[in-house]
Amino acid sequence: MVRVSFRVNGEPVEFDVKPSELLINTLREKLGLTSVRYGCGIGECGNCTVLVNGEPVLACLTLTVDVDGCEVLTVEGLSKSELTRVQKAFIEEGAVQCGYCTPAFILMAEYLVRSKPEPSIDDVREYLKGVLCRCTGYVNIFKAVLKASGSGRGRERVDKG
Amino acid sequence: MSQLGFRFLARRTPRKDAEPKVRGLVKYTNDLEYPGMLIGRVVRSPYAFADIKKIDVSEAVRMGAVVITPDDIPQKPFNPRLVSVDEVTFKDTYVLTYKPRYLGEPVAAVAASSEELAQRAAEAIRLEFERVYKPILDPFEAMSPSAPRIHEKIMKGDKWIDVENNIAARLDYEEGDVERGFSEADYVLERGFKTGKRYHMQLEPKAVLCVPEPGGKLTIYTTTQSIHNTRILISQLFNIPESRVNVVKVPIGGSFGSSIQTNYLVPIAVALCLKAGKPVKIAYTREEDMLDHSNFVFHFKIKIGARRDGSFTAAEFTNILDVGAHQVQPYPLLGTSLGWFVSMYKWRNLRYRGIAVYTNKVPGCALRGYGAPEVQWAVETMVDEIAEALGIDPIEIRLKNYVGRGDIFWGQGPTVRSVIKSDGVPELLLKGRELINWDKRGRPEEKKGRYRRGIGVARGFHTSGAGGPISGEVIDYTGCILKLNEDGSLDYLTALQDHGGGTLDAHVKIIAEELGVPPDLINLASASTENTPYDVCTHASRGTFVGGECARRAAQILKQKIFETAVRILGRVVNPEALRIGYDEKLGETVVYVEGSDLKITLREIARTAWQRNWGTLVAAVTYRATSAPPSFTVYYVEVEVDTWTGKIKPVRVVAGADVGTPVNPDMVEGQLHGGFAMAWGMAFSEDTKYDPSTGEIMGRMLITDYKIPTAQDVLPPEEFKVLIANTYEPSGPFGAKGLGEAAMNPAVGAILNAVYNAIGVRFYELPVTPDKVVKALRERGETPW
Numbered sequence: 001m002v003r004v005s006f007r008v009n010g011e012p013v014e015f016d017v018k019p020s021e022l023l024i025n026t027l028r029e030k031l032g033l034t035s036v037r038y039g040c041g042i043g044e045c046g047n048c049t050v051l052v053n054g055e056p057v058l059a060c061l062t063l064t065v066d067v068d069g070c071e072v073l074t075v076e077g078l079s080k081s082e083l084t085r086v087q088k089a090f091i092e093e094g095a096v097q098c099g100y101c102t103p104a105f106i107l108m109a110e111y112l113v114r115s116k117p118e119p120s121i122d123d124v125r126e127y128l129k130g131v132l133c134r135c136t137g138y139v140n141i142f143k144a145v146l147k148a149s150g151s152g153r154g155r156e157r158v159d160k161g
Numbered sequence: 162m163s164q165l166g167f168r169f170l171a172r173r174t175p176r177k178d179a180e181p182k183v184r185g186l187v188k189y190t191n192d193l194e195y196p197g198m199l200i201g202r203v204v205r206s207p208y209a210f211a212d213i214k215k216i217d218v219s220e221a222v223r224m225g226a227v228v229i230t231p232d233d234i235p236q237k238p239f240n241p242r243l244v245s246v247d248e249v250t251f252k253d254t255y256v257l258t259y260k261p262r263y264l265g266e267p268v269a270a271v272a273a274s275s276e277e278l279a280q281r282a283a284e285a286i287r288l289e290f291e292r293v294y295k296p297i298l299d300p301f302e303a304m305s306p307s308a309p310r311i312h313e314k315i316m317k318g319d320k321w322i323d324v325e326n327n328i329a330a331r332l333d334y335e336e337g338d339v340e341r342g343f344s345e346a347d348y349v350l351e352r353g354f355k356t357g358k359r360y361h362m363q364l365e366p367k368a369v370l371c372v373p374e375p376g377g378k379l380t381i382y383t384t385t386q387s388i389h390n391t392r393i394l395i396s397q398l399f400n401i402p403e404s405r406v407n408v409v410k411v412p413i414g415g416s417f418g419s420s421i422q423t424n425y426l427v428p429i430a431v432a433l434c435l436k437a438g439k440p441v442k443i444a445y446t447r448e449e450d451m452l453d454h455s456n457f458v459f460h461f462k463i464k465i466g467a468r469r470d471g472s473f474t475a476a477e478f479t480n481i482l483d484v485g486a487h488q489v490q491p492y493p494l495l496g497t498s499l500g501w502f503v504s505m506y507k508w509r510n511l512r513y514r515g516i517a518v519y520t521n522k523v524p525g526c527a528l529r530g531y532g533a534p535e536v537q538w539a540v541e542t543m544v545d546e547i548a549e550a551l552g553i554d555p556i557e558i559r560l561k562n563y564v565g566r567g568d569i570f571w572g573q574g575p576t577v578r579s580v581i582k583s584d585g586v587p588e589l590l591l592k593g594r595e596l597i598n599w600d601k602r603g604r605p606e607e608k609k610g611r612y613r614r615g616i617g618v619a620r621g622f623h624t625s626g627a628g629g630p631i632s633g634e635v636i637d638y639t640g641c642i643l644k645l646n647e648d649g650s651l652d653y654l655t656a657l658q659d660h661g662g663g664t665l666d667a668h669v670k671i672i673a674e675e676l677g678v679p680p681d682l683i684n685l686a687s688a689s690t691e692n693t694p695y696d697v698c699t700h701a702s703r704g705t706f707v708g709g710e711c712a713r714r715a716a717q718i719l720k721q722k723i724f725e726t727a728v729r730i731l732g733r734v735v736n737p738e739a740l741r742i743g744y745d746e747k748l749g750e751t752v753v754y755v756e757g758s759d760l761k762i763t764l765r766e767i768a769r770t771a772w773q774r775n776w777g778t779l780v781a782a783v784t785y786r787a788t789s790a791p792p793s794f795t796v797y798y799v800e801v802e803v804d805t806w807t808g809k810i811k812p813v814r815v816v817a818g819a820d821v822g823t824p825v826n827p828d829m830v831e832g833q834l835h836g837g838f839a840m841a842w843g844m845a846f847s848e849d850t851k852y853d854p855s856t857g858e859i860m861g862r863m864l865i866t867d868y869k870i871p872t873a874q875d876v877l878p879p880e881e882f883k884v885l886i887a888n889t890y891e892p893s894g895p896f897g898a899k900g901l902g903e904a905a906m907n908p909a910v911g912a913i914l915n916a917v918y919n920a921i922g923v924r925f926y927e928l929p930v931t932p933d934k935v936v937k938a939l940r941e942r943g944e945t946p947w
Contacts, residue, residue, distance in 0.1 A: 035185025075185035094828030098661025099182030100414030137835030
C-alpha cells in the first residue's frame, strides 16, 4: 500500500492504495464521484476524462499514485451552485441526450475554452475527438462549445410555422 | 406549427434531466450500490461451439465465492425478448449451458465480496470439454444438409419443434402475380446486398443489481428498455410470482435496441442472488458487452421490374438473416424487413422469402431501425440505379412510386397495418432538392482529380410504434398514472424508458400543453413495475407517439376531474364543459376560468381545496393501445468527398428532412437526426464485428480499438448540417406528433452511398465500405493514382 494525498474538487483527500489502483476506481468507489464513467477501460472512449492540474487525463489509464500532490477536477466539482457557461450552453443547445458521456465532454469543453478562448470549429473537433458519444452525432455539442466560448454566435432557428 | 398556438410544444425547451446530467449527478445502474452486495462475474466459453463435460468449481468455492453452473438454473429454454406474442416466440436459450454455441456464451458465474476476488474466482473455474466443433459462421454453409446442427430441438410457444438445416424461423409472403409483373417490365434489375455485423456501442455497458427483499421478493435495477418484460421473464424463468419481482427503472446510457431483450446478465444475477441470499451486482466490461449483443447480418437478394415510365411492376425479395447462436426474436424481423420493403414503394406484385439462420456468433438483436436501415439502403440503391437506366430523375421516380397518404402501411410486418394520414415526403424531397443544389451535382464520369465530390438522395421512414386496429403478433400497449398533488403540481408515472432521446420530456411537454401546467411542476416520478401499468418496451420509435398519447389522455381525464372539482368550488358555474384551463402569465399560475368572464380559480386552490375538504385525490390511470403506427418519413440529401488515392470518404454537407408531425421539441428532433446520421456513417464505412473463421472469436479480442464509431472529427460542423422539419400533423398522434428515433437514421446509408456513386461512379453492395474496398474498386476500373 502506498499513501497518496491530493485534492479532489478542492477538498484534500488521503488514501492508502495499491500501486496498481486506477484513478477511475478511487474516484468512483472511494469518493462516490460517479460522473467519471467507465466506457471501455482502455483509453478509447474518453468517458472517464477528468482534469488533473487543469489538463485532461483518462482516469481509466491513470494510476492513483500518479496524482499524488495534484489537483483533480470532476464535473461534480465544477460548479457548486451556478452552472458554468459551458454547462448552460450544453442545456440550451440540446447537447445532452442519454448523459453518459456528458461529464467528459463538459470537462473537455472547459479545458478548450480556457486554453483557446476563441476556438474555430476545427479546434472544437480536434479537442473533442477523444470522447465518444453515440447519441448526439456531436453537432449540438459543437454548437454548445462554440456558444460557451468567445466564438459564440447566434443560433440558427429551424422552428416550424 | 406555431399557428396552432401551442404554449409548450414545437418550441425549444431545456429538458428536465439536462441539468442533473451536466452536473454529473444522474446515477446509472453501475453507479448503484447496496450494503453487503456481492460482485458477480460471468464465466464464458472459450470455444464457439462445444460440449462441456465438466465444470470444476472447487477452487472458486474454496476462495469463498458463490458459484452457479447450469445445474443451478432451471433448464427450460427461453427467449429473452418478449415483444411478440408467445405463439410465435422461439425459445432456445438457457441462462447457463453445457453446450456453448458462440464464443463467450455464459457457462457459469461467481459472486464474491469484491470485484477482484470475483474475477480471481471466475478465472479459477476449470472447464473440461467433451468435444469442440468447428464453428459455423456462414449462414449458407449452416443451411447445407451436411452442416452439424447448432440446435436440435427448440420451443415455439409451448411446443417443442425440430430445427432443420439450422433454420431458426421462416416467413414467406406473396401478393399479386409476380411472373406476370416481371413479364410486363421494360427493365429488370437484380442485386445482392450484405451488411456488417454491427455492435450497438451504447456508451453504458450493461449492468444489473439484484437485491433480495424480505418475504422472498426481489428488486432488480438494470439497463433495460422494458422493465415490465424484464419482470415477466424473471418471473417465468425462476417461477416467482410477478408480484414478488420488482424491476426499477434506472436512467440508461443509450441502448439503440440492445436492451429490448432482457440482457443475459439479469437472470445470471438473479440466480446468484437467490443462491447467495445477498444483493449481487454485475457490470459488464466493454469486451463482455460486445459478447452480449450485436446486430443481425443481412444477406438480401432483390429483383425489381419497372416500366419505361418509371412505375414498378414487380419485386422479389429474398432475405437471409444470420441470427447468430440464439434467437432474440428474429422471426418478427423477417416480418418487419418485408414491411420496410413493401412500405417503401408500390411494387404491385411481390414475392418474399425470409429465412433466419443460426450461426456460431453472438446472438443478433435489434439495432436502431430493426432492419430498416439495411432494407432502405438496398432499395434506395436500386431505385437510383433504375432511375439512371431509364433516364428518369431520381427524385421523380421516388415521388411517383412511394407509399404515402391514403395508402396502406405495414412497416412492422404483415399483421400491423394502418392507413397513412400524414405525409411530408413531397415537401421534404422538393425543399431538400433546392437546398443541396441537386441540379448542379453533375455526373460521375465528369469528375476528375484526386478528391471528388458527389451528391446523393434517399428517402425512408420508420413506424411510430407497432400498434394497429387489429391485435396481431406484436404486443404494443402502454399505461400511465397522472395525479394532481395537494399544491397543484403533478406526479407522472410511466414504465416507458427514456434511452436519452428525450421521450419522457416529450410526455411532460404534452401534459403541460393539455393542462397548462409548466413542465417544472410535472414530476417524472420514480417508476417500477409495481407502481406502473404495463408498457411493452421503448422501441419501434413509439415513445412519443404511443406513450405521449397515453400521457395526453391521462391529462385529459385529469382535466375533466379538475373541472368537476372547480364547478363544486365556484358554485355559479353549472357545466364543467364551460371551463377552460391554461397558464396565466400575469399570475404565474395555472388557472381554470370561464371564457369571457372574470370567473377564475388557480389550480393550486383547486388542489388545496380538494385536500382540505376531504374530496380525495384527482388521479387518472390509463392503459392505451394505439390503433395505428404511422410512418415518420425522412429524406436525406448528402454530399460527400472521396479521396481516390486513399479511399477515405468524408461528409461535406447534409440536408436531413423529417416528417415527425408536430415536433414536440425541435432541439430533440435535430439531435435525433444528427445522431442518426452519425450512426449511419459508421454503418456505411467502418462498423463490423469480424469473426476469426477458425476460432469463431471476434477479431481484435472485442476491444473497441478495432471497432470504430464516428468521432467528433468524422462528422459535420453545425452550419453544414441542415435540418428540415415538414409541416405536417398526424391526426392519431398526441397534438399531431409522430416518432423519430429510427426514421432519423434509416435512409441515411442509402443517401451516403448514392453520393459516393455520384462522386466516383462505383456502387458498393457490401457494408462497411472500408477505404481498401474503394481503392480496389477504382483500381479494377483502371484508375491508379501513381
